[in-house]
Each structure stands twice: as C-alpha cells, then as structure tokens.
Amino acid sequence: MKVGIIGLGFRLGYLGYIFNQIDPDFEIVGYTDPAPAGMPVLEEHGLTAGQSYATPEELIAGQEMDLLMIGSPNHMHLDHIRLGLEAGLKVFSEKPIVMSIEQSYALAELLNTHGHDRLLVGLVLRxxxxxxxxxxxxxxxxxxxxxxxxxxxxxxxxxxxxxxxxxxxxxxxxxxxxxxxxxxxxxxxxxxxxxxxxxxxxxxxxxxxxxxxxxxxxxxxxxxxxxxxxxxxxxxxxxxxxxxxxxxxxxxxxxxxxxxxxxxxxxxxxxxxxxxxxxxxxxxxxxxxxxxxxxxxxxxxxxxxxxxxxxxxxxxxxxxxxADEQMAEDVFKHIKDGAPLPVSALDALEAGILALAMDEARLSRKVVDLAPVWQQYDAALHGGQAAALPLKSA
The missing domain is CATH 3.30.360.10 (Dihydrodipicolinate Reductase; domain 2)
Structure with a gap:
C-alpha cells in the first residue's frame, strides 16, 4: 500500500512503523512537513518517508497513492482533508478531524459531496x-x-x-x-x-x-x-x-x-x-x-x-x-477488500461536537442545548444549507 503523509509528526511516525509491521508492503512514497518530528522513529526502524515536498498540493500531484494520511496540527485538518477528497483520494486523518462547530458543518458538506467512506479517522480506541x-x-x-x-x-x-x-x-x-x-x-x-x-x-x-x-x-x-x-x-x-x-x-x-x-x-x-x-x-x-x-x-x-x-x-x-496494531490491520483490509471499519468520520464529528459543547458550557457556565447544532449539521450532511450557528445555552 502506497501512502502520502501531510504532517509527519510523532504520531504518524509511530503509525508508519506500526503499519509497516503489520504489512511489509506498506510504503510511504512522499511527505510534506517543514520539521518532520516523526522522521527519527521511521529511521530507527529502517524505514524512509519517500520524497519530501514543499506543499500538500505538490505531494498530491507528484505521487500515486492508495491513502493520504494527515497528521498536521488540528487547525489545518479541514483544509488538508479537503485537498485529499477533492483529488479523489482515500484520506486518513488523525483526531480531532476539525476544531470548531463551523468546521464541523463545512466537513459535513464535504462528506455529502464526496462520500462518508472516503474519510477514515484515527479514533484508535474503537x-x-x-x-x-x-x-x-x-x-x-x-x-x-x-x-x-x-x-x-x-x-x-x-x-x-x-x-x-x-x-x-x-x-x-x-x-x-x-x-x-x-x-x-x-x-x-x-x-x-x-x-x-x-x-x-x-x-x-x-x-x-x-x-x-x-x-x-x-x-x-x-x-x-x-x-x-x-x-x-x-x-x-x-x-x-x-x-x-x-x-x-x-x-x-x-x-x-x-x-x-x-x-x-x-x-x-x-x-x-x-x-x-x-x-x-x-x-x-x-x-x-x-x-x-x-x-x-x-x-x-x-x-x-x-x-x-x-x-x-x-x-x-x-x-x-x-489498538494501533488492530487499527492498522483493519485499515489494510478496508483499503484492499472494502472491509468495514468500527468507526467513521460521522462518529468523529459527533464526538468533536460533544467536546466543543463541553467547552462552551464551561466558558458560559450554562447548560448547552445541542438541538440547533444537530439541525444545522444534518442539513449540511444531507445537502441542505447549513448556517454557521453558534452553540446555544439552554
């Protein structure tokens, strides 16, 4: 399996090693990261990260790959996921896949356009x-x-x-x-x-x-x-x-x-x-x-x-x-044979929305009612127009 990486940090360096342990045919063909903190982990185990690219766009244009893995800082995830989906790639993103309610709506719209099964998520405890x-x-x-x-x-x-x-x-x-x-x-x-x-x-x-x-x-x-x-x-x-x-x-x-x-x-x-x-x-x-x-x-x-x-x-x-070893095995089966996975991008979005509500409740010292958020989220997910509504306190 040929993989490109956007954001070769500690986590994806470790996952590169684990994925290779599960399937020796796993190969990182290229990456983009100005300071790849995960590189020493790969080198320690005799692995390489392929060709370095200056931008995600150049990586996607320059390599054929079965999976694009995203380990960049969280505030970049949405843009990097969008690049991968719009390029027709299967994408794996580390958690959390987005970091605001507005980004949750935007990703729901992308999944409506490109398909929910095109985005895999690193919620490894499942x-x-x-x-x-x-x-x-x-x-x-x-x-x-x-x-x-x-x-x-x-x-x-x-x-x-x-x-x-x-x-x-x-x-x-x-x-x-x-x-x-x-x-x-x-x-x-x-x-x-x-x-x-x-x-x-x-x-x-x-x-x-x-x-x-x-x-x-x-x-x-x-x-x-x-x-x-x-x-x-x-x-x-x-x-x-x-x-x-x-x-x-x-x-x-x-x-x-x-x-x-x-x-x-x-x-x-x-x-x-x-x-x-x-x-x-x-x-x-x-x-x-x-x-x-x-x-x-x-x-x-x-x-x-x-x-x-x-x-x-x-x-x-x-x-x-x-759980990382089992995730690697299941991801390989999914990419190669279409086998189902125990967690989806929709699960990740819903967990993220709950976390965001917890922080809104903490900051406002009020009970947050998520009903209007789910209404807008579902509209975005199913092709309707999602207004960027804030979280509402009950």
Missing part, C-alpha cells in the same frame, strides 16, 4: 480489545438498556507537562484539551449510548500546572519528569508557567437524546493514572480500565460477576493498549 468486549457484552444483553455512565481519562504529570509545552497548549492550533485528547473517549461512550448528546454542562480550569506548584518552589530540583516526553513544533520548556491557554482539569455532565446520562472527568496531573468507565444498565453493569487492563461485568439481579477479563498490550512499546 479498535481496542477491551472496547470490543464491552460492546459484545452489551450486544449479548448482559447490560440491558443503558441508564448511566461514569467515565474518565486521566494522564500522568509527565504527559500533562507535554501538553503544557507542545503546540497543543494553544487552543488556536489544537482546540481545547478535552477536544484534542478526550474525543477518543467521548466517541466510545457515544457508541455505547447509541444516541446523540443533547444537553451539556461542564466546569474546569487550571490549578495544577501553575507557578505556585512548580517543584523548585518546594525544594525539588529534579524536573526531568516534566520533560520526559519531547515536544515538537512550537515546543517550549516552560511547564508550570506555560504561556498556553489550555486547562488541566475538567468535569462534564451529559444527557443524551434517549435520556441516558454521563459524567466525564479529565485531569492532566494524576500520578497513578487511569482511563476507566462504569456503564450501568437495567440488567447489569460493566466496569473497565484501559490503563489497568480489566473488564468486569456484573449481573444486576444476583450481583454475580459474569465477565472478568484481563488485558495486556502486545509489547512494552505498544501505544493505546494494542
């Missing part, structure tokens, strides 16, 4: 064994009708410090933290609920990565942990006095159109990190943790544990609990 087993338990009726969900994504201080130092610290490039990092998780639970979010409330701010909490102020001299994860484009050394505008904790409450409610919590400074959920249904409950690697399912009427699964990544260097 491919994880744990999530597959959760959905299987749900399909087997072990949970019954879903009633409520409690979920979280917490990351260790070294990872939180990366966000404070990387280009992702600026919302103008990345969008909010909950959009950039947690759209994975929001997508998962949207899938479990099987309905769109309707009402959203949220609170959060920055309380950990502040000057008062800098370790040197407490007599701690070793700051290595806060620089363990390298930053790329627009990288900086400041952590506790970062000039970024992202927050470091957030909680949200969501009510879906079918009445299911969810609480979601994220924090960037959790030493013993976890990424867990509890899905409570009328007939049972499922509790799991992607980091700690377990899924337990209990039956409601007698409290019996009917599923007790443990999970381990395929290697110490594997990212996302083994």
């Amino acid at each position: 491919y994880s064994p744990l999530y597959k087993d959760l959905r299987k338990a749900q399909e087997d009726g072990r949970l019954g009708e879903v009633v409520s969900i409690e979920a979280s994504e917490h990351i260790q201080p070294y990872h939180g410090a990366f966000f404070m130092r990387d280009w992702r610290r600026y919302s103008e490039y990345a969008g909010s933290f909950i959009l950039e990092k947690c759209c994975h998780d929001l997508d998962l639970y949207n899938g479990v609920v099987g309905a769109r979010p309707r009402f959203v409330a949220s609170f959060g701010g920055r309380k950990s990565f502040t000057p008062a909490n800098a370790p040197q102020n407490a007599g701690v001299n070793d700051l290595e942990v806060y620089h363990r994860k390298p930053s790329g484009w627009q990288g900086a050394d400041k952590v506790f006095d970062s000039d970024g505008d992202i927050i470091d904790y957030q909680t949200a409450i969501v009510e879906y159109e079918n009445g299911v409610s969810m609480t979601f919590h994220t924090n960037l400074n959790v030493p013993d990190e976890f990424r867990r959920f509890c899905v409570v249904g009328a007939k049972g409950m499922a509790e799991g943790d992607f980091v700690r690697g377990f899924l337990d399912v209990h039956r409601a009427h007698d409290n019996e544990k009917v599923i007790a699964n443990k999970y381990q990544a395929p290697s110490a260097t594997s990212h996302h609990y083994g």
Whole structure:
C-alpha cells in the first residue's frame, strides 16, 4: 500500500512503523512537513518517508497513492482533508478531524459531496480489545438498556507537562484539551449510548500546572519528569508557567437524546493514572480500565460477576493498549477488500461536537442545548444549507 503523509509528526511516525509491521508492503512514497518530528522513529526502524515536498498540493500531484494520511496540527485538518477528497483520494486523518462547530458543518458538506467512506479517522480506541468486549457484552444483553455512565481519562504529570509545552497548549492550533485528547473517549461512550448528546454542562480550569506548584518552589530540583516526553513544533520548556491557554482539569455532565446520562472527568496531573468507565444498565453493569487492563461485568439481579477479563498490550512499546496494531490491520483490509471499519468520520464529528459543547458550557457556565447544532449539521450532511450557528445555552 502506497501512502502520502501531510504532517509527519510523532504520531504518524509511530503509525508508519506500526503499519509497516503489520504489512511489509506498506510504503510511504512522499511527505510534506517543514520539521518532520516523526522522521527519527521511521529511521530507527529502517524505514524512509519517500520524497519530501514543499506543499500538500505538490505531494498530491507528484505521487500515486492508495491513502493520504494527515497528521498536521488540528487547525489545518479541514483544509488538508479537503485537498485529499477533492483529488479523489482515500484520506486518513488523525483526531480531532476539525476544531470548531463551523468546521464541523463545512466537513459535513464535504462528506455529502464526496462520500462518508472516503474519510477514515484515527479514533484508535474503537479498535481496542477491551472496547470490543464491552460492546459484545452489551450486544449479548448482559447490560440491558443503558441508564448511566461514569467515565474518565486521566494522564500522568509527565504527559500533562507535554501538553503544557507542545503546540497543543494553544487552543488556536489544537482546540481545547478535552477536544484534542478526550474525543477518543467521548466517541466510545457515544457508541455505547447509541444516541446523540443533547444537553451539556461542564466546569474546569487550571490549578495544577501553575507557578505556585512548580517543584523548585518546594525544594525539588529534579524536573526531568516534566520533560520526559519531547515536544515538537512550537515546543517550549516552560511547564508550570506555560504561556498556553489550555486547562488541566475538567468535569462534564451529559444527557443524551434517549435520556441516558454521563459524567466525564479529565485531569492532566494524576500520578497513578487511569482511563476507566462504569456503564450501568437495567440488567447489569460493566466496569473497565484501559490503563489497568480489566473488564468486569456484573449481573444486576444476583450481583454475580459474569465477565472478568484481563488485558495486556502486545509489547512494552505498544501505544493505546494494542489498538494501533488492530487499527492498522483493519485499515489494510478496508483499503484492499472494502472491509468495514468500527468507526467513521460521522462518529468523529459527533464526538468533536460533544467536546466543543463541553467547552462552551464551561466558558458560559450554562447548560448547552445541542438541538440547533444537530439541525444545522444534518442539513449540511444531507445537502441542505447549513448556517454557521453558534452553540446555544439552554
């Protein structure tokens, strides 16, 4: 499979290695990136990135490819996706695929024109064994009708410090933290609920990565942990006095159109990190943790544990609990044989809209009603005229 890359950052450098591990015929034929941070990962494994091009347009014109992969900063995604779709290519974009409500409408219009199946998305957790087993338990009726969900994504201080130092610290490039990092998780639970979010409330701010909490102020001299994860484009050394505008904790409450409610919590400074959920249904409950690697399912009427699964990544260097390897395998089958994928561009758009609503609710301190947004989104998706309406508070 021949691939072109727009934005050869750390993520697509890693995915280039994983895709090649799954299929040795995988070949990057060209890329465009003024500072390709992912190149060392490829070179470490004896891989090349093909010819370098000055612009995405030159890359697309200069190479025949089976897939165009986009790993550029989030604020460039829409333009790069548009280039690929208009060139008739199959496109894979890292998440989040867009970073505003207006861009969501614009991409919906593009998908109406070019087809939903032309855009693949890097919401990799849909491919994880744990999530597959959760959905299987749900399909087997072990949970019954879903009633409520409690979920979280917490990351260790070294990872939180990366966000404070990387280009992702600026919302103008990345969008909010909950959009950039947690759209994975929001997508998962949207899938479990099987309905769109309707009402959203949220609170959060920055309380950990502040000057008062800098370790040197407490007599701690070793700051290595806060620089363990390298930053790329627009990288900086400041952590506790970062000039970024992202927050470091957030909680949200969501009510879906079918009445299911969810609480979601994220924090960037959790030493013993976890990424867990509890899905409570009328007939049972499922509790799991992607980091700690377990899924337990209990039956409601007698409290019996009917599923007790443990999970381990395929290697110490594997990212996302083994989901990247499965995603690569499924993408190959999709490109070569048309096999279905477990997540779509529409799923990605809906998860992104939920994240954007969470931030609007946080900033306005009001409950956001997504009904008018879904109305405009559907109009764009199905060929109607989508006015660029803002999010509305209830």
